[in-house]
Each structure stands twice: as structure tokens, then as C-alpha cells.
Amino acid sequence: MGETCFFTVAPHFPLSVSLINERNMSSRILPIIRKEFIHIRRDFRTLMIIFIMPVVQLLMFGYAINMEIQNIDLVVLDHSQSPASGELVRAFQGSRFFTVNYFEGGATEVESLFQQRAAKMALLIPHDFAQTLATPLPSALQILIDAGDSNTAQLIQNYANAVLQNYNAERGLVTPIDVRTTIQYNPALKSSYFFVPGLVAMILMMISALLTSITIAREKETGTMEQILVSPVRPQEIIVGKVVPYIFLAFLDGVIVLLVAHFWFKVPIIGNPLLILASSLVYVFVALAFGLLISTRAATQQVAMMAALMGSLLPTIMLSGFIFPISAMPKALQLFTYLIPARYFLPVIRGVMLKGNTLEHIGVSLTVLTVMGLFFLMISAKKFKMTLET
Amino acid sequence: MLAPGCWNFKQQGSSIEDQTTSNQQQRQRKTRSVQTLMQRILYLLQKEFRQVFRDRAMLAIMFAVPVIQTVILGSVMTTDVKNVKLIIYDADQSAASREVCRHFMNNPYFQMVGYAEGPGDIRAALDAWQAQVGLFIKPHFGRELARGLRPEIQLIADGLDGNTAGIALGYAQGILSAYALGAANVSMTSAPVVSETRLWYNLNLESKHYMIPGLIGLLATIVTMFLTSMGLVREKEIGTLEQLMVTPIRRGELMLGKVLPFVVIGFVEINVMLVVAFFVFKLQMAGSYYLFLGASLIYFLTTLGLGIFVSTLADTQQQAMFISWFFMIFLLLMSGFLTPIANMPEAWQNVTYLNPLRYYVNLLREIFLKATPLKFLWNEIIPLAVFGVLIITASALKFHKRVS
């Protein structure tokens, strides 16, 4: 009734025209949203991305990386065979990190032990160990470590040093400086603390950028986009309609991951949960804008998928500091990381969750993200118009 | 209505290959069929290579991408701890405390970001991601050290990145004890036991020696598995596979013809990556090159088998890519490529024994770094061969010459 009324007046009053559109806007978007949910429910692949991948990744990153290695195979070549050397070996046996075995052979045979992977570390006690111990001269042991895996080797070295320090301390010999270490935020150095917030960032990026770009490309490929475009729906409405379900799902996934992390892996949430959600929204905005940018350029799903993988997902995993610390990268790549949204978002979500960061800490990062999102959106809006015209 | 005379189709059929063979000896027919077999495979290979070399995009994917990936991933995937941001609060300002600071500054592991004004600044810097480690030297440090009073130094680390924190703290403690031993002027009746540590195979503890051989294994997997499945599924998509299925070509010939090109390409790829490893990352192969090639050949049984298997599951290239991606994630996560298997929970460690990539990555690392001789590698080679044979047999059985 109201529509007919507006319709008769409309030609003379531009304002009323816009009123009609406004009024119809939500009723036109809803069918698109509904349709999108039906697609998602029926598409096995999308369901996998949304529900299986996060679980697999969470399990992997929650469990797989422990900073603690136990039962390191240690062989002892005790050439001293004295009570003093026996005591030293007991110090290693007492440590939960090492599994100690004696080895009767010579030092030259250690290499073949490493190659057989029968040992990771060898402790060589020289024959004059007991004698030098009684003098004011330092008694030197030799430690050999299979450093094939540098990271593990580093840890083994640290453990061995700790055992020796304890041994010295028990003999009343302490270092002249009392070094006290405090570890903030994650005293047990659990990897789940580090990876879970990063995982949220990755999942938000994956669903927002990858799935939206694929779904728009699919409509283009099958020609249904054209069909929708000739209907009275406006491009903005199509975009909103297509994007809303994925925002919803991305948030659902993100929240699930956070809950599992909190209740299963006992990762604390120190900061304000609302701030986490709000900053996630900013990040999702960037990811969606990027997804749109891809979809305006990609003609086929395949291209969209490759572009999303190469342009967003891989950099998010590799270059954002999600797994590999940025500080250890070559300088050129370090500079490149400034172009990657997740690089800004990771300190935000990790900071709010685990350090109790407030808006004051994360303001700059959020601003950068917003600017990035607006930039992507601007380019894709320009592009989108052009693709409509051609 | 009937055509004159009843045709014997069976006899007519044998005229396909050669009109004269039907009258000749059984033995000759056998050699002929061997020839035909070779011939069919050769034609398949010829076609496959023609297609590969005609497709610029494919060539780029096959050769440029692995090089770029090796270069970028090789420099990114590092667990090295370098340039850890360090903030110092020196409340003592003595000669001794400044000496401590100097030890931290002339050091590749730490990157000094500044001096704190008070103890609260360290925490604030950690909160704001400006520093990862804080060093707090208390007042009177120098005086107490001189008197042998064992002054306290505090190290405060941001533990979120557990790996970096753990290793950085290890370094810091090492630096401090080295300083302490040098500075100690206290005469002792007995000296502490010190260790001289030798890190074999990797003197400077650079993770590239460990990561890059693994990366070669990973990329070789991707290339061979993805290309095989995509190649077969593409033929399915355009209908030529169906056309091939109604020809007398045998299943084995068809599989061999489709797979051999990727064996060749796989070998070219691993050598390309090897060159990158040598020239870009200055790696050396300590072990036998031929052992490396042999291990790779055995491993390719698995990846090519998986590729065929994926192609039987997928109807479109996109599905093939997706399914391959899924296999890939399992292979990757359970291989010990990123995270040492010894660090995983027990149950996960057991699962890794089912993963062929685990054995291949192990082999590559052993051969590259440690020059481990063949006699110590059977624990990897035998399972790898068993998996390869099983997988390729299973996929051959699943790969029918019928459509499903």
C-alpha cells in the first residue's frame, strides 16, 4: 500500500525514491543471505574449511610444539671411572630430561651413534677428571651434541648447562652473580599460549578472504552473478548479503577456537573479551576487503582460490610472526611483513588476551588495520564498477 | 535383412594391429605385444611432455615456484633466535654494570632497544611489545660483585613465544656466566666443572641446515602429488580419459604413461631446489648424492600413488586440489618437518609412523647433514618402500578403466 503511494509521488520527489530503496534494502539482502547459507550447508568443501580445518590446526598447534623435550638419549664415556665421575653422571640421571646410557667405545665411535640415532648427546669425562677436580683448576668435560636439529640442540645444551650448574652449586661453587629469571605472561612457556591467538587470526583471514572471494567468483563463473545484477538489487546489497554469512561463521569459528583454547588448553584470557571481539571486527573488515579485491579481479574460482592462498593465507602463516619470529628473518622480508594485516593483528589479539593490553597499547595497530581495509575497499569498489560495466 | 554371411568378429578384431599377425606364430605375437606395450607408453609420454612444454603457466608453476618457495620459505622458516629486543634498566651505573651491558650489546642474539628509567619501564616495554627481554641490574651491583657478595641480576622475559623466550634466556644466562667467570677475582680452593660443548654437523646452530632438506621433501611432495592428480583429473574433466578407457590400452600402461613424466619432473625439481640450497643458502650435502636420488625415487612411489588415488576420488581439478591439500596437511603436520617429533605427545608420535613423509624428511636430513651411510638408514628406507608399494598398488586397484 505504502509502495504504491510512494510510487505515484516519486517522479517529482527524488527524496522519496531513495526512501523506496531504503525500505526495500533489508528485504532484498535477506534472500541473498539465506541463499548463501544454503550454499554453505550443501557444499562439503566449505564445511570442511569452516569446521574441520580449525579443529585439526588447533590440535596440531595446541599440542605439537612443546618447549620441553624429555628422555634425551645421552651416552656417557666415562674414562675417569672414579667416584667423582659417578657422582656427575648421577646428576644427569637425576634430571628428567636425560636417559643415560654408558658407552664403552672410544670417542671416535660417537659419530656412528649419532648416525644410528642411538644418541643425541655424548658426555666425555676425561681420565684425569677426579684429579683436576681436587685442584683449583677448572675441570673440563666434553659434551658432544647432534646439532642436526638446531632447535633441539639448543635446548639440549641449555639443559646440560643447567645440570652442570646444579652440580657445581651442590659442591658449594656458585657463580659470582645470582641470575634470577622471571618469565612473564606464559611462565611454563606453553606453545598453546603463543599459537592459539594466532590461529584465531588465521581462521578469520581464511574464512573472510578465501571463502568470500571463492563464493563471488563462483557466481561469476556460473553466470548467476549476471542474473542477480540484472535484478533490482544494488551491488552493495549483493556484497553485504554475500559477506554477512561469512562474517557470522568466521566469528563463530573464532569464538569456538577461543573457548576450546580457554577451557581445554587452559589459555587464560586476561584482557577485556569485548576488546578482543571489537578488534577482531576491524581485522575481519580488512580480510573481507581483501577478499573482495580478489573477487573483483578473479574470473574463476580457481584463480580466486590461488590468489587468496598466495595473497592472504600463506603470508599470514609465514610472514606475520604466527609461527616464525619476524626478528629472525632477513631484513628485506622483515620490511615486507609491514604489508601483511596479520602482522598488526597478532600483537593485538595476543596482547589483549594474554598481556591484558588496553586500547592505549593497540590503538596504533588498529588504526593501521583500518587504513588498510579502507584502501582495499576503495580499490575494489573502483574495480567492481568497472567489471559491471564491461 | 542380415548382412551376407555371419562375421566372425573375433577374427576380424585381431586384424586391428596388423593384418598379417593373425596367421603367425604365438611367439612372434608375444614380442609384438611387448613392442605395442612399449609403443603405447612412449606415445603417452610424448603427448604428456608436449602438453607440459606447451603450457607456459604449468612450466612456471613447476620450475619458478619451487625456486621462489625454496628461497622465501628457506629464509622464513627458521627457528633461529636472533635480534631479540632487549631493554636494560641499569640502576647501578657502575663500571661493572656497564661492562655487563656491553656484553649484551656486542652480540647477534640481542638487539638493544634502549635503557629503562625505572623498574616499571621494563614491564611496560614488554606489555607494549617494544622488548622481549628485560635486564635489570640492581643498585650496588658493582660494589657487591667486587666484595664477592653475589649480587643479583634479574632477567625478565616475555614468555608468549616460548621458543624464542626459552632460547634467549639460555643465551642471556650464558653471557652472564661468561662475564662472571671473567670478572671473578675471588680465589677459590677448587674450581667449578665446566663443559666444552661441540655441536656436530651444525656448528653455528643455524636452523637452515635442518629446515631446507625438509623443505625439499615437502615441495617435492607437493609437486609430484598435485601434478599427478591434476593431470589425471584434467583428462577426466575434458573427457579424454573416457576416450582412453575405450581404447585397448592397459590400465598399467595408462598409469605408467601418466606417472612417468612426473617422476622425471620430480627429479628435475629436487635438483633445482638442490641448486638453490647450494647457491642461495650455501648448504652442502655431506652424504651421498646417489643415496639422495635413490631415497627420492622410492618416495615418489608414494606421492605418485597418492596422486592417482586422489584422481580417483575427484571429478574436477578443483576437488583434486582440495583433496590433495588435505592429504598434504596430514603429511606435513605429522612429519616432524616443522616441529620435532620428539616434542609431540606420545599418541601423536605413534601416528607419525604411518606417515611416509616422516621417513623421507628424516632421510633427507640424515643424508644432507650427517652423511649417514646406507647401513644406518634401513629403518627409514624399508617402511618408505613398503608404504610406496602399498599405496601404488592400492591406487592401481582403485584406478579402474571404467567410469564410476
Added chain:
Amino acid sequence: MLNYAVETQNLGKRFGKFEAVKNLDLAVQQGEIFGFLGANGAGKTTAIRMLCGLLLPSSGKGTVAGFDIYKENEKIKQRIGYMSQKFSLYEDLTPAENIEFYGGVYGLKRGTLLQKRAQLLEELGLREQADMMTRSLPLGFKQRLALSCALLHDPPIIFLDEPTGGVDPEARRNFWDLIYHMAERGKTIFVTTHYMDEAEYCHRVSIMYQGEIIALASPKELKQQHQKASMQEVFIHLVDR
């Protein structure tokens, strides 16, 4: 005696609950052009795929060229040519390379193959385009090239699954001339189509509807029996019943 090129009894195929082909009884003679008519989804392609050994039947019996379609499908494959609507050519190979490849796969001797290739390119009028990629050929050329590739081994029985789909009327006409020519040389041709005008060219046609054969006779007989002027009308009459 083995006097039928294609013979089936109660042949059926079901996919889960869906019965694509039910109780197919056929006896196609040597030298016959046998038309297989029906709307899309009537089960024509499923039937032809079973006969070519691409699909395993769920029930019934059948022989092609005297060989059992369950057990001897590899032997059948040496004696049949098959071409589908998709014109299964490699678009990124040239026509010459396509011929060479398929000839090689069928086990033709190198000498025979090269000779045949030259002859075919000449016949198809593709000598000039021999170095062009197949993807850039007009549809009609692709169709004839695909047929030539499927017939390189000179099979006595030829299966054509919707061979004229999407091809313009003139090319269709030429194509049917080719089919006649082959039948005259004693080939058996088994062709599916949904163009009713093409049905008129067949010696005998069977009309398939929802997986079953509802009529089988020569076009002339069918028209007489149902008192219609064209096969088009016969088909509509039968299917609407």
C-alpha cells in the same frame, strides 16, 4: 552363431535407488545403423557406456562383437570405436599430434600411423591447420577429427554418443553422410541422439523413456504403426502417453 554385433538381455543399471536403465533387450545386426532415441536423462548414455565397457552393468547379459561385456571388456575395446558429445580431443595438441597420439595408443605401426595421419589431415581439410592448436578449430572440424581419432584402428562397431550435439545443421548433414558411408562398408553404427530428424536416417531406432525401451522398429514402421508423418510426432505421441 555370433551374428549380432550388439546383443543384450535384461540389461540393467542402477545407481543407488535410481534405475537408470531397465531390462534392456537389443539385437543389433552387423552393418546396421541403430538409433538410440530419448530425451536427456532417459538412460541412453548409461546404456552405451555399459556396452563400451566403461560401466559395469547391475543386471542382465550382453555381448558386443561376440564378447561378454562383464568379462571381456578389454577385448571389446579393440573392436569398437567410441566418440562422445565432448569430442575428447586434447585441445592443447595440434590435430596431427592428436591423431598421432590416439593411433599410438591403439597400437598402430609407426609407418601405418604416419601414412594414415597424412591421409586424414588431407581428407578432413586440415592440412593447412595442422600446426594450429585443436582448441582453435571450429566445432564441425573438431567433431570430424574426434571421429577420425576414434576410428584409427578401423573397428567393426562404432558407438556414437550424441555425436552432433551443438553442431550446425550443415555439419550435421555432412556427418550423417559419413555415417552412411561407413555403414556401407559393413560397419555397425550405434548412435544416440535427441534430434528426431536424425532418427529418420537410421535403419532401426529404439525409443527410450525413463530407462526403458518403449518402441523398437524401423522409422517407417513406427510412423505407420502410430499413423504419424514424422519421427518427431511419433516420439511426442509415445512419450506423452
